[in-house]
Amino acid sequence: MRFFRRRPRKRVQDVLAAALYxxxxxxRERIDRWWADEARRDEVWRGAWFLLTAANFRFGNHEVPERVVPVLEFLLESDPTSPYQPRVRLTACLPQTATDPQNGLYVGDPWIRRIVPAALRFPDLALRQRLADLLSVTDQPGLLDALEAEFRPRAQLGPTYIGAAPPGHETRCGLWREGEPDSLMEIVSANPYLPRPPAQPDDVDLSLLALLKDRLDLLPAFDQGALVVRLLEYLTTWLPDEVHDRCRRALRELPADGAAAVCEQAIHGNAEAIAAARDAGYRPTEPGLLPLHLLLTQQFAAYREADPGGRVLQSACSTYRLTIDDRVIIDRILALLNTNLPYDVTVAVRRSLRDLGSTSNPLENLERGGMRDALLTHALDLNPEAVAAVVDAGYLPENDARLPLLFLTEQFDRYDAEDPDGTALRAVLAEKHYRYHHKDFRTIAQRAARPDPWPPA
Known part of the structure; x- marks a missing residue:
């Protein structure tokens, strides 16, 4: 019996390498025949990616461009069977998402995300342009996903990008060169299938893409709280004027949860949020915050109607506020009192500051205590409005700041009753000297013709 040694079957990638290299x-005839065969096309497809991986496609300085170019040119050849634009081999077989191959044994899965950097920085200029042209018109979901993945980090507000903004400006978005769109911006701006509705509501980095292409209709699909914060951040850095205009327009056309987020930012004192809330007539969802909102956005006519009794802070204390701190409210109130307020509004606000005593409601009592503490902190810093409110209302801290406060606010009758020889105050200042300023105590002591309580060095 005669035995014949069976010739081992060549791997598809070896045949493809012979055809291309x-x-x-x-x-090449065999490769074209296999590509036309649905049963073997996947082998050719994976063989191409095996070759690209072996050539370290887009893997830093290890890349071998002369072995990458023939494979990419093969994948860019026409394929009328592709369901996506443009109809080439690359779009015929790519998956729907730009996920990288799993760790472990590599089986020829495509590195989709590397196609975008190749279109931006591949050393072969002609091939780079062909890839850029493809990405500018494609509707293939995996490639659109890859474009979004490349766009996200550049849309995030990072440190200032040198040379990105026009001369004399600074920007924290890396999508321009001296104010002109960079290559990625040109691609995403040209692609008619971008932007897409976000797959995840918290993917607010893609909101900039919607702003760039004037697709404000997509913004309601984002998480509104995160979107409002991002829109306000975009207004703090250089972006093209039309993008800033769209940010402001978007802030004034938000649904209810977005409007509530704008109101919250307005209470925190953001000037753009204040302007948007006033222009759009936004109101907070919590009725108890309405007087505070109207006051801090300086809508005084509406404020008078909402708070005829001067209970703005008491109303805020009766409302559950997860993200608006008591200190923020007091800071804003005191800052507002230093402006040219209408007289009746000033009187109402001062009345509210002096009525933050304890109540029987545990939640409200907790909030009032937080506001009193914030007011006492400002009084220790000798803020005139805070000092007047603390003295008139008789607020006192419940810790060792009690004696320093009595001295600094010149409540000497109460101070002398608690510390007649001044030793207790000196002990507090010796232990907690880092909390206070010697010059404040020296100034008060000189004005009242009293000994300086600051302990000797």
Whole structure:
């Protein structure tokens, strides 16, 4: 019996390598025939990615461009069977998402995300342009996903990008060069299938893409709280004027949860949020915050109607506020009192500051205590409005700041009753000197013709 040694079957990637690198005509005929065969097309597809991976496609300085170019040119050849634009081999077989191959044994899955950097920085200029042209018109979901993945980090507000903004400006978005769109911006701006509705509501980095292409109709799909914060951040850095205009327009056309987020930022004192809330007539969802909102956005006519009794802080204390701190409210109130307020509004606000005593409601009592503490902190810093409110209302801290407060606010009758020889105050200042300023105590002591309580060095 005669035995014949069976010739081992060549791997598809070896045949593909012969066709592309050695220009083997017979190998090329076999590859084209296999590509036309639905049963074997996947083998050719994976073989191409095996070759790209072996050439370290887009893997830093290890890349071998002369071995990458023939494979990419093969994948960019026409394929009328592709369901996506443009109809080439690359779009015919790519998956729907730009996920990288799993760790472990590599089986020829595509590195989709590397196609975008190749279109931006590949050393072969002609091939780079062909890839950029493809990405500018494609509707293939995996490639759109890859474009979004490349766009996200550049849309995040990081440190200032040198040379990105026009001369004399600074920007924290890395999508421009001296105010002109960079290559990625040109691609995403040209692609008619971007932007897409966000897959995840918290993917607010893609909101900039919607702003760039004037697709404000997509903004309600984002998480509104995060979106409002991002829109306000975009207004703090250089972006093209039309993008800033769209940010402001978007802030004034938000749904209810977005309007509530704008009101919250307005209470925190953001000038753009205040303007948007006033222009759009936004109101907070919590009725108890309405007087505070109207006051801090300086809508005084509406404030008078909402708070005829001067109970703005008491109303805020009766409302559950998860993200608006008591200190923020007091800071804003005191800052507002230093402006040219209408007289009746000033009287109402001062009345409210002096009525933050304890109540029987545990939640409200907790909030009032927080506001009193914030007011006492400002009084220790000798804020005139805070000092007047603390003295008139008789507020006192419940810790060792009691004696320093009595001295600094010149309540000497109460101070002398608690510390007649001044030793207790000196002990507090010796232990907690870092909390206070010697010059404040020296100034008060000189004005009242009293000994300086500051302990000797």
């Amino acid at each position: 050695e220009r083997d005509g017979r190998a």
